Structure formats: structure tokens, C-alpha cells
Amino acid sequence: MASSFVIACVGKPSAGKSSFLNAVTDASAKVGNFPFTTIEPNEGIAYYPILCPCEKLGVSERCKPRHGWCSGGRRYVPVRLLDVAGLVPGASEGKGLGNQFLDDLRHADVLIHVVDASGTTDASGRETRGYDPIDDIQWLRQEVEAWIWGNLDRKWSGVVRRHVAVKATPVETLHAQLAGYGTPREVVQRALDRLPRDLVNEFSRWEAQTELRQFVHAFLDERFPTIVALNKIDMPDSDKNISAIMKRYHSTSKNSVLVDGVRLDNIVLTSALGECFLRKMHKQSFIHYEPGTDDFSTELPSLKPLDEKTRRRLETIRDLVLFRYGSTGVQEAIVRAVDALGYIPVFPVKSLATFGAPQQGPAFRDCVLVKPGTTVREFARKLHNQALDRSYAGAETIGGIQLGEADVIVPGKNNVIKYTTTNE
Known part of the structure; x- marks a missing residue:
């Protein structure tokens, strides 16, 4: 059972959208299948990290997610990411690929707007020097509006x-x-x-x-919650541009009012190319790197030796990105996007004794992200396309606590659910 919402990656051409998509969707070493029946060419799968109940309940060794993975009680839940056609000023009047961009947005629930903070691409995505990206957030919002x-x-x-x-x-x-x-x-x-x-x-x-x-x-504020990824943070002119953008939206940190559809706490600093390179080096066994962390290791006995050129590039990423900002930021952007929707992880199980099948076996096979306000009965309907709803007899959570049909699912309280049916 898949979480059905879509994160759309938007921005002008050459802002780094493709690099961002590659940075957050390269998990082929971890996962062999996806929970979505159809993945279009401009779509990918990213992973949203959450705390899995397996460790707290002492079943982490048996926690075997059907989709995504779990490591030490940290679970990575797959979410759908859409790479939207690049937008240029005048798109609402049909310029560029405006119509394709705006049609793609129909499928999105939340946006990640990738902004080139380096000033090396102009408003139309053409290569340049000294461009001021301070208005990029505003004009994209105005085009959609x-x-x-x-x-x-x-x-x-x-x-x-x-x-x-x-x-x-x-x-x-x-x-x-x-x-x-x-x-x-x-x-x-x-x-x-x-x-x-x-x-x-x-x-x-x-x-x-x-x-x-x-x-x-x-x-627009309600329909398209927006996270801004200020990308290319390790480029020479990025610092001054980031400072100017942060200053423009500083007032939003003191209240809940949105400016151009964003708040300061929904602006994330990212280096998509840095993340891509770190993941590539990890996959090729030159370094050990966990996405979202603030460093990597080159000292493990199992790792291959580095040549001097690669070592210098890694040290540059370490100094200009990881040590300076705490991470490459790309995973944080995914976390902020899902959090903006307020989605809740729910773990349907067949047994509250084993947290899996009635017999001892894999635990917590499934995790579904649902909208806030979803009730126990609504989730039953979502799980089995009316079949469970028709034969619904009851539900309970950890400790044998009985759940009412109209009980709203709350994280950490009743989000591990066992359903019973009239067929049992």
C-alpha cells in the first residue's frame, strides 16, 4: 500500500533540478522494488526518514519493510518525486515550456522550488555571471498565480x-x-x-x-505548500545571494504569514551536486557516507584507496558544505516537504504480538503516510479499496486498546493498528 501524495521539484532551467532529483532518488543499493504501480520518465522515488516503532518494541531485527528500508530504528519511507519542466518568466502566457509545467503541477501536493543561489544562470536558465536570484522565488510564484x-x-x-x-x-x-x-x-x-x-x-x-x-x-498557500532549496551553496557568489534572500524573508520567521508562498523556516540550503558525488563515491566503496549526515569516512578497511584529485574534491565538499552547513541539505528538503503536509506514518499489522503475521516472522512490513485527520475507519478503507471496510469488525492498537471507528490517527498513540473482520 503506497502513500499517494506527490512532491514536485520545480524551478527555472539549469537551477539544479535534475541534480537534486538524482541526489535524492539514488537508492538503488538499498531497495529493489517500489510501491508505485507506474513510474513515469520524469518521476523518481525519494525517501522520507522517520522513527520506526520496531526498536522501541524490541523487534528491530525482524523489521523488514516491504518498501524502503529500516536501519537501527530509522525507517526510510518511499515518496514520489516529480521533476517538472523548467519554468521561465512569462510561462503563464505560454512562453517556454509553461503549459507543460503548469499542467504537471496538477499532480503535485507540495513543491520543492530549486533556486540557483550562485547567480550563474539568468531568469531563463542561460549561463551567465553575476545574476541576482533574489526575485526568483517571487516570480515563480507569480507565474503560477x-x-x-x-x-x-x-x-x-x-x-x-x-x-x-x-x-x-x-x-x-x-x-x-x-x-x-x-x-x-x-x-x-x-x-x-x-x-x-x-x-x-x-x-x-x-x-x-x-x-x-x-x-x-x-x-495557492493552501494548495501548494512550498519548500525552497537554495542550491549550489558552494559556489563563489552564493554567500552574498543567500544573505540577501534570507534578509528578504526574515520577517516571516516571527509570524505565520507567508511571503511569496514561503516562510524562512522552509528555506533549505543545498548542494545537490555535492550529494550526488558523495553518494557515487559511497556506492563505489571509496567512502562510507550516510545521506543527511555531516561527514563521511575514508578510513574503514573495506574502502578502496583514493587518488589525490578525488581526495581534494571530497575535502572541498567537506569544508564548504558538510562542516559549514551540517549536511548537503537535500534530504532535509524532502523532510520539510513531507512535514509541510503534516502526514502521519501508520503501521498496519496482522498481530499485535508479533507486529507482523500471526506467526513469528518479518515485523512492520508496511508503513503508509496519511493525511492529518484520517480516522481509523477511513484508513481501513484506504488500505483495501472497500474490501476491509465492508467486512470491518473492529480495530485495536498496542496494549490491546480498542479503537473507535471515528478515532483520529495520532502519531505515537494509535498509529500501529490491527484490524479484525467479520470473516475472522
């Missing part, structure tokens, strides 16, 4: 007339217009909740150029 607003604007007068004729609620009317963007009703409601109540009450009087624009702005 213009695209959605433009689609609504073209038919807005007719939408309002139908709204009045059928006496629909604002959320019903807007949800009907936004369903094509993969938008659940609750997202539309949360966007409306961001607006003043008196404005929502005057929905039938909304003008496309004013109130509708205000709604679209709020809608």
Missing part, C-alpha cells in the same frame, strides 16, 4: 451568474472550478477561511481583478 487566475478570469462572469442561479455556497462554486487542479473541497474551504468573513459573504459581487485575485493568492 497568474496561470490559475487567468483560467478563472476567462469564465468568471458566467461562474457568478450560475452561482446566483443555483444558490450554491462559495466553497461549492469554487471547488467546481478548481477540481481540475486536483483540489479537495477542504483546501478550497481553508483558502476561503484566510479571507475576511464579510468578503466571503459578498461572494456574488466578487470582481475578477480584485476579490478573485485575493482568493487565488490564499488558495
Whole structure:
């Protein structure tokens, strides 16, 4: 059973998106199969690290995930990553690959915006020197906003007339217009909740150029939570550009207000090429490196000797990236993206005695990430496509505690679940 959400990797051409995708999806040495039935050419699988209950419950030796892996109680759960076509200014008007980019976004739940912090690519992704990337976050957000607003604007007068004729609620009317963007009703409601109540009450009087624009702005904050990966942090001009960008968004660290769809604590410093090289060296047994950590080892007896050129490059990555920033940042970007959605890991088991099959065997085979607010019965339905729901007889968690159908799943409390059916 796979977690169904999608992380989209976005940005202008040559910002480092492909390197970022390679850096977070190269796990072929760890895993032989994926939980997704179809992986398109521009998709990959990244891994979200969580604490697995296996160690606390004393079954870490038997913890054998069906997908991903677990090491010392740290479990790596596969998540789907989408590499979206590069965006350039004017994409909402059809420039570049704008239409492809914006269509790809329909499938995304959260965005990682890869920004070239080095200033070596201009707004269109062409190689240059001295480009100031301070506006890159803002213009990408504006392109997406213009695209959605433009689609609504073209038919807005007719939408309002139908709204009045059928006496629909604002959320019903807007949800009907936004369903094509993969938008659940609750997202539309949360966007409306961001607006003043008196404005929502005057929905039938909304003008496309004013109130509708205000709604679209709020809608984007809810529909596309965004993590910014300031990439190429080891390049010469990156420091000054990073400082300027951080200064622009500094005010967001003191409140929950988003600026250009981001907050300071959702900006991550990354070196995608550094991570790619470290993983390559680890895979070839020249170093021992754990993704997300602040160093690597060259001293283990099993490792191959390094030539001087490779050793110098590794030391440069160590000095300019790992020691300076604590990691290459790419795994942290994935963690922030999943955390932005608030998803909860749930472990369905057939036995609370073995945490696997009723007989002694592999434990905690499955882990599914679910939306916050998911109930015990809703998760049963998600697991087996109505089959378990039809024969549902009850559920319990660790300690034999019985769970109610409407109980909301909470991490660390009732997220290890055994279901019983009328067939048992």
C-alpha cells in the first residue's frame, strides 16, 4: 500500500533540478522494488526518514519493510518525486515550456522550488555571471498565480451568474472550478477561511481583478505548500545571494504569514551536486557516507584507496558544505516537504504480538503516510479499496486498546493498528 501524495521539484532551467532529483532518488543499493504501480520518465522515488516503532518494541531485527528500508530504528519511507519542466518568466502566457509545467503541477501536493543561489544562470536558465536570484522565488510564484487566475478570469462572469442561479455556497462554486487542479473541497474551504468573513459573504459581487485575485493568492498557500532549496551553496557568489534572500524573508520567521508562498523556516540550503558525488563515491566503496549526515569516512578497511584529485574534491565538499552547513541539505528538503503536509506514518499489522503475521516472522512490513485527520475507519478503507471496510469488525492498537471507528490517527498513540473482520 503506497502513500499517494506527490512532491514536485520545480524551478527555472539549469537551477539544479535534475541534480537534486538524482541526489535524492539514488537508492538503488538499498531497495529493489517500489510501491508505485507506474513510474513515469520524469518521476523518481525519494525517501522520507522517520522513527520506526520496531526498536522501541524490541523487534528491530525482524523489521523488514516491504518498501524502503529500516536501519537501527530509522525507517526510510518511499515518496514520489516529480521533476517538472523548467519554468521561465512569462510561462503563464505560454512562453517556454509553461503549459507543460503548469499542467504537471496538477499532480503535485507540495513543491520543492530549486533556486540557483550562485547567480550563474539568468531568469531563463542561460549561463551567465553575476545574476541576482533574489526575485526568483517571487516570480515563480507569480507565474503560477497568474496561470490559475487567468483560467478563472476567462469564465468568471458566467461562474457568478450560475452561482446566483443555483444558490450554491462559495466553497461549492469554487471547488467546481478548481477540481481540475486536483483540489479537495477542504483546501478550497481553508483558502476561503484566510479571507475576511464579510468578503466571503459578498461572494456574488466578487470582481475578477480584485476579490478573485485575493482568493487565488490564499488558495495557492493552501494548495501548494512550498519548500525552497537554495542550491549550489558552494559556489563563489552564493554567500552574498543567500544573505540577501534570507534578509528578504526574515520577517516571516516571527509570524505565520507567508511571503511569496514561503516562510524562512522552509528555506533549505543545498548542494545537490555535492550529494550526488558523495553518494557515487559511497556506492563505489571509496567512502562510507550516510545521506543527511555531516561527514563521511575514508578510513574503514573495506574502502578502496583514493587518488589525490578525488581526495581534494571530497575535502572541498567537506569544508564548504558538510562542516559549514551540517549536511548537503537535500534530504532535509524532502523532510520539510513531507512535514509541510503534516502526514502521519501508520503501521498496519496482522498481530499485535508479533507486529507482523500471526506467526513469528518479518515485523512492520508496511508503513503508509496519511493525511492529518484520517480516522481509523477511513484508513481501513484506504488500505483495501472497500474490501476491509465492508467486512470491518473492529480495530485495536498496542496494549490491546480498542479503537473507535471515528478515532483520529495520532502519531505515537494509535498509529500501529490491527484490524479484525467479520470473516475472522
